[in-house]
């Protein structure tokens with residue numbers, strides 16, 4: 001019995017959470033995998049109701065759970081997710097980008113994953129106003145750089161792919177901080193002689209993600225570059241409709257879609273729940289590995305293939321060219337699980 | 338008589354400079370626009386020969402010229418171009434991205450320009466190593482932000498387009514520094530009631546440049562985001578083969594291609610000189626406006642249309658699907674000017 005904490009979020013968050021709960025309940029009943037879901041509030045609504053975007057009870061409940069799911073949060077997103085990533089030391093943000101049949105990717109042979117450092121860089125909130133000027137500290141440590149580099153190489157090792165790690169930085173301009181990051185990655189690469197290693201400047205990477213996205217396997221980069229490049233790579237494979245993310249630490253993990261709260265389409269029952277559901281697939285993988293529970297892994301695979309079989313057969317939401325509502329698409333999934 | 342200083346660069350730089358000089362000489366003779374070109378050294382070769390990537394004589398000669406052209410420079414590029422941008426206060430880096438006929442753009446109706454702040458952000462070289470950690474200062478000032486915002490709105494005003502400025506930042510995470518940048522742009526926008534103004538987070542922009550690039554007109558952003566987004570947008574319109582850049586200050590300007598020294602194809606006479614030649618087109622525009630010289634403007638237009646007529650008729654270099662060498666393509670241009 002796994003304890004799942006679920007932040008229901010803002011905008012389209014509540015609809016996606018409903019879809020997620022319905023899929024999880026079906027898995028619980030039909031596939032005999034037991035868990036218990038606790039819904040939690042955080043984000044804009046929590047902020048206006050309690051004065052805190054991330055209420056203390058939410059944090060406490062997350063800490064007592066086995067894993068956390070997070071639907072998108074609105075304008076106060078940084079006060080929720082950036083804080084949780086650092087507080088729970090979820091140092092690896094994993095964002096796969098893969099071309100799937102019947103999705104409008106730039107090419108059909110893309111299969112990469114961005115491994116984004118998730119705890120430092122310009123995300124530590126160390127910023128100061130000095131009258132007419134202001135300064136933010138970009139902090140890079142050797143320990144965090146080595147830790148994420150190791151995670152990237154371990155990821156490459158386990159993937160059934162070309163086994164390459166591309167370290168993305170801007171050390172020609174940020175010689176000290178990105179020099180440190182590049183050196184940490186280079187040092188770690190020596191422990192993985194079977195995995196090829198290359199370095200690329202972030203501007204060249206932004207270009208190459210369009211020019212030859214099929215040449216990437218595992219990309220490891222600092223926090224802010226990872227933020228930018230992962231949104232770009234989701235679009236390269238056809239959009240945020242199918243873009244999941246995992247925030248992983250040594251003890252705990254949090255799963256969320258890459259997309260935001262999309263207030264413009266909230267409450268219309270048209271949002272694509274696939275990014276969130278594919279994040280749940282990543283959750284099952286993580287739970288399965290952590291607890292040596294092959295059932296979890298199987299369930300995750302089943303969930304993923306159910307989603308893609310539907311998309312392939314033309315059962316799709318509006319954003320990717322279909323006509324199914326959020327709840328109709330969800331029902332098709334639960335029926336087919 | 339305009340004095341042009343020309344940094345011949347590294348890698349493919351010297352070949353491109355030869356192409357540029359040949360085109361400029363033809364313009365001098367055939368189109369009766371007078372100038373005098375001084376070739377200068379800077380970059381990797383200068384560094385290994387003189388110990389300085391940017392020799393003092395080079396700086397002196399540039400300062401005595403009316404305008405500077407810069408071919409790409411190698412690994413020491415930052416020591417040349419970042420220093421020159423700051424030293425000469427070339428605060429606006431202008432990078433147009435336009436779909437042209439017979440170029441492999443993602444769509445055929447893209448016509449945007451990135452206005453990149455060119456003097457601050459993480460480019461001031463203020464970086465420190467603190468043992469196992471390191472820190473870089475991201476500096477944003479109100480004055481530089483307002484100045485670039487004004488430049489962006491003036492650009493939008495003069496363009497024959499949808500008249501929209503999109504301010505790109507990450508103020509949800511960098512509340513102080515990008516908060517200052519966003520506020521400066523918002524303040525300046527009030528002086529331009531006829532131009533619409535929107536804001537976008539940098540990750541969303543990286544995505545939207547692929548998803549709906551035709552919706553952008555003028556994008557204004559900070560230095561490093563501008564670096565990343567302009568490389569991406571060049572690729573969106575078909576690659577770095579046709580991507581010019583202008584570095585503009587109140588008194589002086591420097592023009593260069595967006596692409597780098599491309600050592601892998603150097604010396605083979607296959608590089609596409611178009612990015613550099615289109616930068617020269619931007620130079621003629623700038624000279625023409627500054628000196629109220631309509632001849633310059635005409636010559637620039639003639640140069641641009643000559644390049645695009647050739648590309649349209651299938652006369653192209655290898656990178657964009659043709660078979661012409663650098664010198665053959667250049668000869669076609671000089672013949673047709």
Ligand SMILES: CC(C)[C@H](C(=O)O)[C@@H](O)C(=O)O
Nearest residue numbers: 077078081082227509510540
């Ligand atoms: C909401 C925001 C703080 C967040 C980030 O920048 O990390 C988001 O864009 C993401 O990528 O998860």
Ligand SMILES: CC(C)[C@H](C(=O)O)[C@@H](O)C(=O)O
Nearest residue numbers: 172173203414415418419564
């Ligand atoms: C060479 C490098 C320092 C430079 C930059 O980052 O500005 C280049 O990428 C550019 O965009 O002109």
